[in-house]
Amino acid sequence: DTAVSQTPKYLVTQMGNDKSIKCEQNLGHDTMYWYKQDSKKFLKIMFSYNNKELIINETVPNRFSPKSPDKAHLNLHINSLELGDSAVYFCASSQFSGINTGELFFGEGSRLTVL
Amino acid sequence: SQQGEEDPQALSIQEGENATMNCSYKTSINNLQWYRQNSGRGLVHLILIRSNEREKHSGRLRVTLDTSKKSSSLLITASRAADTASYFCATDNNQGGKLIFGQGTELSVKP
Numbered sequence: 470d471t472a473v474s475q476t477p478k479y480l481v482t483q484m485g486n487d488k489s490i491k492c493e494q495n496l497g498h499d500t501m502y503w504y505k506q507d508s509k510k511f512l513k514i515m516f517s518y519n520n521k522e523l524i525i526n527e528t529v530p531n532r533f534s535p536k537s538p539d540k541a542h543l544n545l546h547i548n549s550l551e552l553g554d555s556a557v558y559f560c561a562s563s564q565f566s567g568i569n570t571g572e573l574f575f576g577e578g579s580r581l582t583v584l
Numbered sequence: 585s586q587q588g589e590e591d592p593q594a595l596s597i598q599e600g601e602n603a604t605m606n607c608s609y610k611t612s613i614n615n616l617q618w619y620r621q622n623s624g625r626g627l628v629h630l631i632l633i634r635s636n637e638r639e640k641h642s643g644r645l646r647v648t649l650d651t652s653k654k655s656s657s658l659l660i661t662a663s664r665a666a667d668t669a670s671y672f673c674a675t676d677n678n679q680g681g682k683l684i685f686g687q688g689t690e691l692s693v694k695p
Binding site for chain 2: 473500504509510511512513514517519524525559561563569570571572573574575576577578
């Protein structure tokens, strides 16, 4: 009965490869996010979708491409992986978007290691 | 850009003591939220305080907000070993659904 689930939990890959992380939420929320947490635990927003529409796109390299097939799913595809992409990627969802941002529900994270 | 800065970066206390963590931010906010992250896990929402509120309680948690000083504090009373985790503040500063997180305080509660 996991509210926000993301797969895989661990991902080890070589530089230059392409990989995807999937996220699904069963909370009925309209808004989903991808956050990146670095080795110092700094958490930075990457993307946000509201009802399948991209609403936040931070200064993320275009090697990162989010896709939301429906409002319960938000996947992250990364092309040509670089060493600096190594991090923990968190998916999250929330009820509201727009003027007030409410409580975020996070997945357990996907730890990406690029060798 | 990073909004919240937390202080201290690390805090070590004995079980039963109180733990206070502080968060400062730069721009005006709609609300400020506190989250907890256990090692290797996702973040869990603890409490949300709106910009027109000054104090909020939830169980052993007490959050204050001083918008004139652009700061917030999280107090955990009668701490337990299970409270050991990283604690993050996050601000909603009216940027269209974006929560900006501080770098967190790592709390260690020794039994």
